[in-house]
Amino acid sequence: MQDNKTLESPPEIQFAGVSRWLKENLFSSLSSSILSLLSVAAVVSIFRAIIGFFISPEREWTAVTYNLQLYMVQAYPESDFIRVWITVGLLISLLGLSWGFNSLKEKVVIKEWCDGLLKGISSFLFIILIAPTNVDVEGTSVEVFKNNTRYICLAVGIGLIFAVYLLRKTSPKTEIIRDRISFLYLSLLVGSIWIIKVPTVTFTSSNERVDPDPFLPLANTTTIPWTIIFGCMIFAYLIGTFLKAKGKNSMSRLILSSWVLAPLVIVSWIYRKPDFGMSNILTLDIPIAVAFSVLGILAIRTLNKEKIVPYQRYITYGMLALTVVIFFLPVLRQLKILFFITWLLVSVAPTIANSKESAKNLSIVWSVTVFILILLMRGASSESLIVVPGSSIYGGFTLTWLIAFFGIAISFPFGVILALGRTSKLPVIRIMCTAVIELVRSVPFITWLFFGSVMLTLFLPKGVEFDEVLRAIVVTAIFSSAYLAENVRGGLQSISNGQFEAADAVGLSTLQRITLIIMPQALRAVIPPIVSQVISLFKDTSLVAIVGLFDLLYIGSKVIPNQSQGANFLGTIQENILFCAIFYWIFTYSFARRSMKIEKRLGLGER
Amino acid sequence: MSIIKSVDVKKWYGDFQALKGISMDVAEGEVLVIAGPSGSGKSTFIRCINRLEQHQDGQIFVDGIELTNDLKNIEAIRSEVGMVFQSFNLFPHLTVLQNITLAPIWVRKKSKTEAEEKAMELLERVGIPEQAEKFPGQLSGGQQQRVAIARALAMEPKIMLFDEPTSALDPEMIKEVLDVMKELAKSGMTMIVVTHEMGFAKEVADRVMLFDDGQLVEENTPDEFFNNPKSDRTKLFLSQIL
Numbered sequence: 149m150q151d152n153k154t155l156e157s158p159p160e161i162q163f164a165g166v167s168r169w170l171k172e173n174l175f176s177s178l179s180s181s182i183l184s185l186l187s188v189a190a191v192v193s194i195f196r197a198i199i200g201f202f203i204s205p206e207r208e209w210t211a212v213t214y215n216l217q218l219y220m221v222q223a224y225p226e227s228d229f230i231r232v233w234i235t236v237g238l239l240i241s242l243l244g245l246s247w248g249f250n251s252l253k254e255k256v257v258i259k260e261w262c263d264g265l266l267k268g269i270s271s272f273l274f275i276i277l278i279a280p281t282n283v284d285v286e287g288t289s290v291e292v293f294k295n296n297t298r299y300i301c302l303a304v305g306i307g308l309i310f311a312v313y314l315l316r317k318t319s320p321k322t323e324i325i326r327d328r329i330s331f332l333y334l335s336l337l338v339g340s341i342w343i344i345k346v347p348t349v350t351f352t353s354s355n356e357r358v359d360p361d362p363f364l365p366l367a368n369t370t371t372i373p374w375t376i377i378f379g380c381m382i383f384a385y386l387i388g389t390f391l392k393a394k395g396k397n398s399m400s401r402l403i404l405s406s407w408v409l410a411p412l413v414i415v416s417w418i419y420r421k422p423d424f425g426m427s428n429i430l431t432l433d434i435p436i437a438v439a440f441s442v443l444g445i446l447a448i449r450t451l452n453k454e455k456i457v458p459y460q461r462y463i464t465y466g467m468l469a470l471t472v473v474i475f476f477l478p479v480l481r482q483l484k485i486l487f488f489i490t491w492l493l494v495s496v497a498p499t500i501a502n503s504k505e506s507a508k509n510l511s512i513v514w515s516v517t518v519f520i521l522i523l524l525m526r527g528a529s530s531e532s533l534i535v536v537p538g539s540s541i542y543g544g545f546t547l548t549w550l551i552a553f554f555g556i557a558i559s560f561p562f563g564v565i566l567a568l569g570r571t572s573k574l575p576v577i578r579i580m581c582t583a584v585i586e587l588v589r590s591v592p593f594i595t596w597l598f599f600g601s602v603m604l605t606l607f608l609p610k611g612v613e614f615d616e617v618l619r620a621i622v623v624t625a626i627f628s629s630a631y632l633a634e635n636v637r638g639g640l641q642s643i644s645n646g647q648f649e650a651a652d653a654v655g656l657s658t659l660q661r662i663t664l665i666i667m668p669q670a671l672r673a674v675i676p677p678i679v680s681q682v683i684s685l686f687k688d689t690s691l692v693a694i695v696g697l698f699d700l701l702y703i704g705s706k707v708i709p710n711q712s713q714g715a716n717f718l719g720t721i722q723e724n725i726l727f728c729a730i731f732y733w734i735f736t737y738s739f740a741r742r743s744m745k746i747e748k749r750l751g752l753g754e755r
Numbered sequence: 756m757s758i759i760k761s762v763d764v765k766k767w768y769g770d771f772q773a774l775k776g777i778s779m780d781v782a783e784g785e786v787l788v789i790a791g792p793s794g795s796g797k798s799t800f801i802r803c804i805n806r807l808e809q810h811q812d813g814q815i816f817v818d819g820i821e822l823t824n825d826l827k828n829i830e831a832i833r834s835e836v837g838m839v840f841q842s843f844n845l846f847p848h849l850t851v852l853q854n855i856t857l858a859p860i861w862v863r864k865k866s867k868t869e870a871e872e873k874a875m876e877l878l879e880r881v882g883i884p885e886q887a888e889k890f891p892g893q894l895s896g897g898q899q900q901r902v903a904i905a906r907a908l909a910m911e912p913k914i915m916l917f918d919e920p921t922s923a924l925d926p927e928m929i930k931e932v933l934d935v936m937k938e939l940a941k942s943g944m945t946m947i948v949v950t951h952e953m954g955f956a957k958e959v960a961d962r963v964m965l966f967d968d969g970q971l972v973e974e975n976t977p978d979e980f981f982n983n984p985k986s987d988r989t990k991l992f993l994s995q996i997l
């Protein structure tokens with residue numbers, strides 16, 4: 149009997165069931181009926197007001213559409229836009245590649261998909277149904293939504309519902325790969341920027357605004373680049389799935405390194421258009437890189453020689469002393485950094501490169517790193533050929549993204565180190581880390597931004613100058629690491645003593661214990677707070693406006709509403725602020741959704 | 756030839772003395788059962804043998820190496836001594852197979868395929884090869900403890916320490932773990948087992964010890980221990996648990 153029961157599937161909610169559901173949940177008694185009706189009325193009137201606000205003729209949405217370029221890249225010169233498109237294309241292709249490579253090829257049954265669609269279409273119908281016909285503009289009622297349009301929309305909506313319902317009925321059990329649905333939506337989006345036409349601000353040859361605004365495709369000048377980029381993404385996705393199918397697991401490491409490398413290449417070479425000078429690379433960089441990679445390979449080879457082993461420690465200390473000395477000498481910045489990573493190499497090589505094969509791998513990694521690093525530094529330290537009068541070359545969403553991304557990326561290793569330091573048994577380290585965390589946390593972010601902007605120069609040695617954007621990134625990273633450290637520390641505390649003991653008992657070293665056993669569990673345990681932290685950091689980047697940077701929100705709240713040349717958008721603050729809000733929401737919400745999925749996937753290993 | 760030797764080992768937690776001078780030795784291939792009331796220092800003592808705890812006085816030698824603060828010695832000893840805990844302590848974020856292969860790959864520097872082959876062999880030996888791809892959280896207590904035994908064995912230790920391996924298990928799962936341990940004992944492994952399972956002690960132990968209040972009060976063959984104990988403390992202990 150028990151077995152029979154488990155085979156039975158749960159009863160389906162039919163249309164007859166809907167009225168029952170309504171009855172049970174909304175109209176079970178007189179008071180609850182009144183309450184339900186009242187709240188429905190409230191919801192409808194609120195939505196009507198909001199929709200009316202959006203479609204009122206008073207709203208000048210062209211203030212947003214006309215300024216999209218300003219929003220995205222601020223005053224980046226149009227002649228070099230190809231660099232922006234390469235940046236976007238590179239990142240989106242990389243996204244497609246990792247998507248394809250990591251895809252679980254999850255399947256959805258048509259029935260579920262249709263249920264989701266039905267929900268979406270019904271919300272659309274609801275909005276169409278309740279949208280106001282007239283709105284009040286300065287005392288007079290103006291028609292904004294013709295009833296004819298409403299009927300057409302309703303008819304289309306109902307037709308769609310019918311079509312989806314039919315699909316659901318005919319083949320409810322058929323499965324589709326979820327990625328394909330996503331691509332369907334994306335291609336609808338890309339298609340819509342070709343098809344949908346909106347009023348667009350245009351000017352005659354004598355620089356006068358055409359009135360009324362002609363209808364042009366949504367993305368107007370950017371349809372072709374977006375379409376090409378979408379193509380690249382699909383292509384990258386297919387390559388990703390292909391590599392996965394071939395079982396090239398070493399590729400995952402390569403993809404991960406490209407994620408690390410791509411932003412660095414973008415900021416040093418692509419976006420800022422460095423005036424590098426080929427002769428510098430040939431006569432200076434290449435020889436230095438060759439010298440250091442030879443040096444490193446020699447170190448890897450010799451450090452594990454029987455005779456050298458007792459002196460390993462002294463070599464590491466010697467190298468550290470040398471690095472410190474070099475740091476204070478007036479030599480090329482490149483050399484300082486190379487000496488620093490050589491010290492790192494010397495200190496880890498004995499443990500990592502303990503077999504012939506791993507020594508060989510480490511040598512390859514080392515040489516590649518040295519070459520990439522020196523080229524990146526060449527790009528970053530050369531004069532930029534992009535000139536943006538009065539501000540940084542980064543502005544608008546680019547700036548928001550840049551500060552958020554690098555702020556978070558840099559804060560991760562530092563946050564983890566600070567957390568480990570704070571839980572360390574060595575008092576000096578523990579006190580230092582605690583002091584740093586508490587100091588950083590107890591002063592407002594804005595104060596730190598000011599500090600970075602005005603006071604940091606007083607503390608740095610003469611001649612060392614930081615770009616304003618770099619300063620903002622450094623401050624953001626430091627601020628974020630303190631919070632991250634506390635989150636990670638929470639994760640560390642949640643791990644039972646038994647895990648440490650088991651790791652010790654099987655003979656893992658301290659470093660292995662932390663990286664293989666403790667950290668993976670600690671980080672997993674604190675994904676939710678870390679996600680909140682990342683989200684709030686992303687939004688907090690809007691504070692950098694205070695030190696004179698033009699971020700997305702500053703452009704929306706201050707720059708555009710004060711525009712009076714060409715198109716006049718004076719006072720269009722409501723539209724622009726709303727746009728910014730929606731823009732932030734799209735990014736943070738999709739990030740939150742994404743991380744929820746990841747959490748679920750990782751949750752498999754939990755108790 | 757003794758593989759473990761302890762000489763007058765003493766250990767304090769703050770002011771509280773948990774071990775009051777333990778001297779004993781274990782021969783290669785011997786199975787030693789340690790019994791005693793809760794809080795008598797059994798766990799403390801066997802945890803000193805692989806340096807999860809540090810003793811403060813006396814000496815411990817494992818396979819001829821003295822346990823000191825020298826990191827090299829500690830690492831050498833830990834890879835020769837396997838340990839099985841009361842609460843399993845499997846790594847919850849790794850699959851069963853990864854749990855077992857982790858240390859062989861990272862500590863013994865074995866290749867992945869070699870380590871996995873060995874791991875499957877061990878899972879076969881403890882009777883759960885079909886669970887290799889699962890996570891510890893998906894297994895029953897008895898299965899988890901058998902994985903923990905396999906994980907310890909994967910390092911090919913000369914000595915296995917068990918700290919009440921069946922105390923956290925439901926009665927019906929105790930047998931499956933004890934069976935694995937019996938098989939291990941018969942294969943000639945040197946084992947120190949802290950347990951209240953007196954049936955196990957009677958069947959496979961070569962020697963039984965009784966700890967009380969941080970002291971070793973009796974050391975005997977299982978026969979003598981159960982039928983003809985030397986000390987009154989043992990008689991009392993046996994009357995309480997049998």
Ligand SMILES: Nc1ncnc2c1ncn2[C@@H]1O[C@H](COP(=O)(O)OP(=O)(O)O)[C@@H](O)[C@H]1O
Pocket residue numbers: 768771773791792793794795796797798799800
């Ligand atoms: N980490 C510790 N700190 C303080 N006291 C401890 C600690 N671990 C054990 N003890 C004490 O040492 C004594 C012996 O403990 P233990 O070796 O666990 O006993 P057993 O395993 O025989 O039950 C107990 O009284 C216990 O309270």
Ligand SMILES: [Mg+2]
Pocket residue numbers: 797798799919
């Ligand atoms: Mg105990």
